[in-house]
Amino acid sequence: MQPLHLVAQPTALTAFKAARRVWLLAASLLFLYPFSASATLGEASTSTEADRASMKASLRTVPASTYTIHEIQTPAGTTVREYVSRQGMVFAVAWQGPLMPDLRQALGRYFDRYAAAASAKRPGRRPVAIRESDLVMQSGGHMRSFSGRAYLPQLLPQGVTLEELQ
Numbered sequence: 001m002q003p004l005h006l007v008a009q010p011t012a013l014t015a016f017k018a019a020r021r022v023w024l025l026a027a028s029l030l031f032l033y034p035f036s037a038s039a040t041l042g043e044a045s046t047s048t049e050a051d052r053a054s055m056k057a058s059l060r061t062v063p064a065s066t067y068t069i070h071e072i073q074t075p076a077g078t079t080v081r082e083y084v085s086r087q088g089m090v091f092a093v094a095w096q097g098p099l100m101p102d103l104r105q106a107l108g109r110y111f112d113r114y115a116a117a118a119s120a121k122r123p124g125r126r127p128v129a130i131r132e133s134d135l136v137m138q139s140g141g142h143m144r145s146f147s148g149r150a151y152l153p154q155l156l157p158q159g160v161t162l163e164e165l166q
Contacts, residue, residue, distance in 0.1 A: 040108035045084040066157040092151035098144040
């Protein structure tokens with residue numbers, strides 16, 4: 001005669017708790033995952049429409065005197081503005097909203113310099129600032145309120161002021 005082994009069956013409450021944990025984890029990851037930005041700083045603006053579609057975002061194009069602003073509004077409320085010269089080059093990118101955009105996509109080859117500056121020790125919670133001859137960037141904020149901009153001084157169209165890059 002063999003001993004009888006009882007196996008505990010999960011209750012509905014245990015299954016509900018497990019499903020709730022999975023849902024909370026998935027929701028948390030969604031909010032931590034950065035939304036893709038549009039075209040890359042210092043490169044041609046060719047991916048705006050594809051990025052807009054992948055983010056399920058709205059795109060608005062605003063012409064200015066010497067450049068065009070491509071403004072992408074994500075469903076989560078983050079706005080990414082790319083400033084495109086008449087030659088089709090992205091000379092600046094600015095963002096504002098409750099979630100950070102994907103700065104690796106937005107900054108392209110300049111991202112590593114941002115990452116190094118962001119990881120450098122700064123007293124308190126200070127914004128990240130880079131001021132070099134070929135790249136200027138400011139990024140800061142707190143949960144649900146992020147903003148920043150990056151621009152390439154050598155590509156700024158003549159007459160463009162920094163106040164315009166918001």
